[in-house]
Amino acid sequence: MNVNAPVLLSPVHAALLARNPVWSEAGVTPPAVLGFDGNDAQRAAAVGIADLSHLPRAGAKGPGTADWLAAMGLPVPLQPNSWNQLPDGGLIARLGLTEFLVEGDASITDTLMQTDRAAGVYPVLRQDASFALCGARVNELLLQTCNVDFRTLDAEPSKLILTSMAGVGVTILYTRTFTHPCYRLWCDGTYGLYLWDTLVGIAEELGGGCIGLNALR
Amino acid sequence: MKIMICPVNGPRPVSEFFCWGEIRPMPDPDTCSDDEWADYVFNRNGAPGVKKEWWCHSASNTWFIVERDTEKDVVLRTYLYGEAA
Amino acid sequence: MPWRLLRFALSKKHPEPRMFSDHPQLKSSYDVVIIGGGGHGLAAAYYLARDHGITNVAVLEKGYIGGGNTGRNTSIIRSNYLTPEGVKFYDESVHLWQDLSEEFDLNLFYANRGHFTLAHTDSAMRTMRWRAEVNKHLGIDSEVVGPDFVKRAAPMIDLSCGGHAPIMGALYHAPGSVARHDAVAWGYGRGADMRGAEIHQQTEVLGIDVQGGKVRGVQTSRGYIATNKVLCAVAGFTPRILDMVGIQSPIYIHPLQAMVSEPLKPWLDPILVSGSLHIYVSQSARGELVMGASLDPYEVQSTRSTLDFVEGLSSHMLDMFPFLSNVKVMRQWAGMADMTPDFAPIMGKTPVEGFYLDGGWGTWGFKATPVCGKTMAHTVATDTPHPLITGFSLDRFRNFSLTGEKGAASVGH
Numbered sequence: 001m002n003v004n005a006p007v008l009l010s011p012v013h014a015a016l017l018a019r020n021p022v023w024s025e026a027g028v029t030p031p032a033v034l035g036f037d038g039n040d041a042q043r044a045a046a047v048g049i050a051d052l053s054h055l056p057r058a059g060a061k062g063p064g065t066a067d068w069l070a071a072m073g074l075p076v077p078l079q080p081n082s083w084n085q086l087p088d089g090g091l092i093a094r095l096g097l098t099e100f101l102v103e104g105d106a107s108i109t110d111t112l113m114q115t116d117r118a119a120g121v122y123p124v125l126r127q128d129a130s131f132a133l134c135g136a137r138v139n140e141l142l143l144q145t146c147n148v149d150f151r152t153l154d155a156e157p158s159k160l161i162l163t164s165m166a167g168v169g170v171t172i173l174y175t176r177t178f179t180h181p182c183y184r185l186w187c188d189g190t191y192g193l194y195l196w197d198t199l200v201g202i203a204e205e206l207g208g209g210c211i212g213l214n215a216l217r
Numbered sequence: 218m219k220i221m222i223c224p225v226n227g228p229r230p231v232s233e234f235f236c237w238g239e240i241r242p243m244p245d246p247d248t249c250s251d252d253e254w255a256d257y258v259f260n261r262n263g264a265p266g267v268k269k270e271w272w273c274h275s276a277s278n279t280w281f282i283v284e285r286d287t288e289k290d291v292v293l294r295t296y297l298y299g300e301a302a
Numbered sequence: 303m304p305w306r307l308l309r310f311a312l313s314k315k316h317p318e319p320r321m322f323s324d325h326p327q328l329k330s331s332y333d334v335v336i337i338g339g340g341g342h343g344l345a346a347a348y349y350l351a352r353d354h355g356i357t358n359v360a361v362l363e364k365g366y367i368g369g370g371n372t373g374r375n376t377s378i379i380r381s382n383y384l385t386p387e388g389v390k391f392y393d394e395s396v397h398l399w400q401d402l403s404e405e406f407d408l409n410l411f412y413a414n415r416g417h418f419t420l421a422h423t424d425s426a427m428r429t430m431r432w433r434a435e436v437n438k439h440l441g442i443d444s445e446v447v448g449p450d451f452v453k454r455a456a457p458m459i460d461l462s463c464g465g466h467a468p469i470m471g472a473l474y475h476a477p478g479s480v481a482r483h484d485a486v487a488w489g490y491g492r493g494a495d496m497r498g499a500e501i502h503q504q505t506e507v508l509g510i511d512v513q514g515g516k517v518r519g520v521q522t523s524r525g526y527i528a529t530n531k532v533l534c535a536v537a538g539f540t541p542r543i544l545d546m547v548g549i550q551s552p553i554y555i556h557p558l559q560a561m562v563s564e565p566l567k568p569w570l571d572p573i574l575v576s577g578s579l580h581i582y583v584s585q586s587a588r589g590e591l592v593m594g595a596s597l598d599p600y601e602v603q604s605t606r607s608t609l610d611f612v613e614g615l616s617s618h619m620l621d622m623f624p625f626l627s628n629v630k631v632m633r634q635w636a637g638m639a640d641m642t643p644d645f646a647p648i649m650g651k652t653p654v655e656g657f658y659l660d661g662g663w664g665t666w667g668f669k670a671t672p673v674c675g676k677t678m679a680h681t682v683a684t685d686t687p688h689p690l691i692t693g694f695s696l697d698r699f700r701n702f703s704l705t706g707e708k709g710a711a712s713v714g715h
Contacts, residue, residue, distance in 0.1 A: 261554045289604065
């Protein structure tokens with residue numbers, strides 16, 4: 001990694017660094033964690049937490065946003081608080097009535113950021129901390145930190161939930177995009193380190209802990 | 218745990234919300250008198266009753282209107298602005 | 303075996319006189335009617351009789367005396383406020399408190415403990431220095447101390463507060479005290495009663511008769527009373543009484559909750575307050591920890607209490623005192639706090655002639671009980687606001703000249 005180049009680091013970069021991670025190959029920015037030690041898979045089986053803050057994302061909101069995104073060929077979710085998969089494996093999420101989050105390949109998010117916005121479309125800066133939570137005991141962790149029972153998302157795979165977890169506002173959805181089914185979670189980046197430490201602490205009590213991307217894929 | 222019903226996100230614990238107080242029409246600051254303006258800025262309807270209030274679901278930043286009995290703390294109705302009828 | 307108690311149990315006639323006399327009937331008129339038989343109302347009746355010779359007074363209480371916020375507060379007494387108006391006023395109160403037990407011949411368990419307002423951030427430290435300077439300038443014993451000093455005064459404290467709110471220092475106010483709050487109402491009640499004032503419990507005010515902008519009488523659940531002077535001292539019920547006389551006010555009602563733990567051996571001498579953690583705590587003479595937090599976040603005009611409150615306050619208590627994790631909470635309750643936009647009370651005359659207001663006491667009323675009684679008695683007797691309360695008039699809102707009392711309890715800085 002070229003330390004001189006300005007790179008947007010994960011909000012939990014310091015916490016990752018402290019655990020001596022294996023980073024993704026040089027030249028890929030921002031860097032992602034592939035794994036920590038030999039036991040990632042074991043932890044992932046119990047409760048695993050991976051940092052996915054490095055994924056490119058873009059946000060927009062306003063009354064004209066749904067039409068604007070549809071005109072660009074994106075599969076806009078029709079219901080508030082729901083999401084759709086993008087063909088390349090990314091996703092588009094409708095947060096409430098008129099706000100959208102797109103996460104996926106940089107070619108899509110860059111296009112969104114650079115395209116002229118239509119009337120009633122406003123950009124939303126997305127500097128999220130974003131995690132994936134997986135494992136057999138993941139619901140025990142969720143029940144300790146949040147008032148919503150996420151097991152209902154199993155039955156309604158296109159739904160997403162905006163709620164408060166350990167006092168932090170979060171967006172949560174359930175996805176089978178990876179080999180391990182997992183919950184994806186986004187929160188404001190400035191709360192990232194706190195939420196990461198809190199969740200990793202509980203996950204470790206439950207026999208899991210932090211994992212890299214390889215354990216998820 | 219008290220449950221508030223967000224018109225978009227559904228029933229949630231009241232800790233996910235904050236209350237912005239009673240809906241009060243603002244007098245026109247250019248034409249109203251100083252007394253009318255002071256009344257609007259400071260005075261409140263502090264007696265109990267069914268009041269219409271602004272509430273916000275903070276996790277999703279959804280603003281909506283709650284009709285609530287402030288003596289019994291019972292929520293009678295919640296709806297988005299503009300849906301009032 | 304305490305024989306005296308046995309004698310009480312066996313005797314048909316109570317061998318000791320009651321604290322105050324019973325009046326089966328209301329008189330048809332009184333010189334002054336005081337609405338609200340809490341500490342403030344009873345103190346006003348006491349000082350009206352003692353200092354101004356006005357004894358044809360009725361105190362009307364819809365429940366029982368001291369059953370409102372007088373018996374629901376966490377009984378902290380201090381004067382380290384922020385504005386000169388506030389400091390002077392509360393300091394006078396602290397001085398009155400110190401002689402009260404003797405004056406009443408009743409043990410109020412007034413205990414001088416020392417009061418710490420903890421600072422967990424640089425900006426809180428700045429506020430503490432500011433408050434200390436204002437206090438010292440006005441002759442109040444108040445200083446900024448470091449974490450070591452706090453630790454010596456409360457050795458059980460975790461100075462790091464669980465790691466996320468380390469204590470950087472505190473505002474230390476040596477005269478800070480606690481007192482038995484219901485005894486204050488009883489002491490003032492007995493004193494007023496001995497001097498001729500009547501206390502009527504279970505008497506609700508249903509309406510106030512105002513003619514030509516002047517008070518003429520009060521309609522109660524036990525009949526009509528003619529009077530030219532009404533003092534309203536009803537804390538969380540203030541807006542309801544103001545509606546009866548058609549006065550608009552900025553008062554809004556939020557519940558303020560509190561709870562106590564099971565009794566413990568004495569381990570906490572001082573009173574500790576943390577704005578960042580939303581805690582105030584002291585240990586009572588019975589050994590219970592008396593704990594409060596911040597106001598409930600929305601308007602409710604009842605004294606319901608919530609589990610959310612116990613949960614939140616307990617978690618913050620454990621940040622500060624981790625060893626309490628096995629201690630049980632005994633009971634919780636709430637009072638209705640009549641809040642004002644500038645965290646200062648509203649006292650004095652009103653646009654209705656003969657209607658005097660002692661309200662807006664929010665979360666800061668108990669400590670002011672003696673001085674409120676004294677200044678409101680003066681105001682009612684002479685129809686001129688006492689010099690100590692001129693900064694607290696209802697007019698200040700209309701004139702956009704607020705007091706800005708940010709030294710009040712449960713106010714974040």
